[in-house]
Amino acid sequence: MTQTRIAVIGGSGIYDIDGLENPEWVEVETPWGTPSDQILTGSLDGIEMAFLPRHGRGHVHSPTDVPYRANIDALKRLGVTDVISVSACGSFREHMAPGDFVIVDQFIDRTFARDKSFFGSGCVAHVSVAHPTCPRLSDACETAGKAAGITIHRGGTYLAMEGPQFSSLAESRMYREQWGCDVIGMTNMPEAKLAREAELCYASIAMVTDYDSWHPDHGEVDVSTIIATLTGNAEKGRALVKGLPSLLGAERAPCPHGCDRALEYAILTAPEKRDPALLAKLDAVAGRIL
Ligand SMILES: CSC[C@H]1O[C@H](OP(=O)(O)O)[C@H](O)[C@@H]1O
Numbered sequence: 001m002t003q004t005r006i007a008v009i010g011g012s013g014i015y016d017i018d019g020l021e022n023p024e025w026v027e028v029e030t031p032w033g034t035p036s037d038q039i040l041t042g043s044l045d046g047i048e049m050a051f052l053p054r055h056g057r058g059h060v061h062s063p064t065d066v067p068y069r070a071n072i073d074a075l076k077r078l079g080v081t082d083v084i085s086v087s088a089c090g091s092f093r094e095h096m097a098p099g100d101f102v103i104v105d106q107f108i109d110r111t112f113a114r115d116k117s118f119f120g121s122g123c124v125a126h127v128s129v130a131h132p133t134c135p136r137l138s139d140a141c142e143t144a145g146k147a148a149g150i151t152i153h154r155g156g157t158y159l160a161m162e163g164p165q166f167s168s169l170a171e172s173r174m175y176r177e178q179w180g181c182d183v184i185g186m187t188n189m190p191e192a193k194l195a196r197e198a199e200l201c202y203a204s205i206a207m208v209t210d211y212d213s214w215h216p217d218h219g220e221v222d223v224s225t226i227i228a229t230l231t232g233n234a235e236k237g238r239a240l241v242k243g244l245p246s247l248l249g250a251e252r253a254p255c256p257h258g259c260d261r262a263l264e265y266a267i268l269t270a271p272e273k274r275d276p277a278l279l280a281k282l283d284a285v286a287g288r289i290l
């Protein structure tokens with residue numbers, strides 16, 4: 001049976017995690033370039049962990065320039081089975097208030113300036129992202145969050161925008177009123193799509209930091225308010241992460257939702273037509289089936 005290895009991708013304001021046994025920052029190179037930073041490895045309650053700061057320590061990568069493919073490839077290469085994304089988000093719902101956590105289960109992807117797939121000419125693949133997050137992993141996040149006393153909302157649609165500017169009032173109203181979105185951020189896409197291509201279970205915990213720009217009683221969103229809210233809630237995030245290993249366990253049964261078999265029927269390119277150079281780059285992501 002596969003051994004569980006949990007990765008946490010930390011978003012804005014989260015540049016390391018504490019409490020790991022045998023912590024070590026390791027360099028991982030990938031065929032898709034260098035990840036956002038070194039990866040902090042170690043264990044928690046006997047389970048292997050990996051932590052990657054999405055924007056790099058010191059917040060050096062903009063949402064557009066985060067090396068999403070290198071990040072997911074590097075985690076796969078380290079033997080990660082489950083990825084938990086922790087990110088800051090704006091809220092479109094009064095009851096999803098700053099300080100609350102939302103376990104996102106759907107996305108609308110409005111990003112347009114990012115590499116969104118490991119596949120392409122020479123090895124064409126189409127995976128399903130009808131359900132882009134893993135219910136089993138999301139269950140564990142919900143249980144750990146509730147045990148840590150966090151106000152946690154299960155389910156929500158995350159609008160992934162390109163940024164780096166925040167939304168206009170008209171956009172904010174459209175996402176909320178016409179598109180039915182619940183939260184907004186700049187990073188969960190294409191991250192979630194790439195995790196699916198890499199056959200990794202992915203759960204997204206969005207920490208509400210603001211009401212974007214739609215709310216008549218709240219001013220425009222600004223970075224200092226976001227960081228102040230995040231800093232005030234960092235302890236909650238840490239408590240949630242610490243609860244995960246015992247919930248997930250060391251022995252990992254196949255994902256009941258099929259995340260770890262997403263590529264099974266996805267590759268269309270005939271074996272004799274596949275590009276050897278691309279296949280070589282896919283060694284970690286798709287090595288299981290290629
Ligand atoms: C800090 S303001 C906007 C910035 O914060 C979020 O980052 P992350 O998702 O990595 O927590 C948002 O998506 C923007 O990138």
Ligand SMILES: Nc1ncnc2[nH]cnc12
Pocket residue numbers: 088089090091161166167184185186209210211212213221226
């Ligand atoms: N309102 C907002 N829009 C986009 N990304 C965000 N990250 C935190 N708050 C945000």
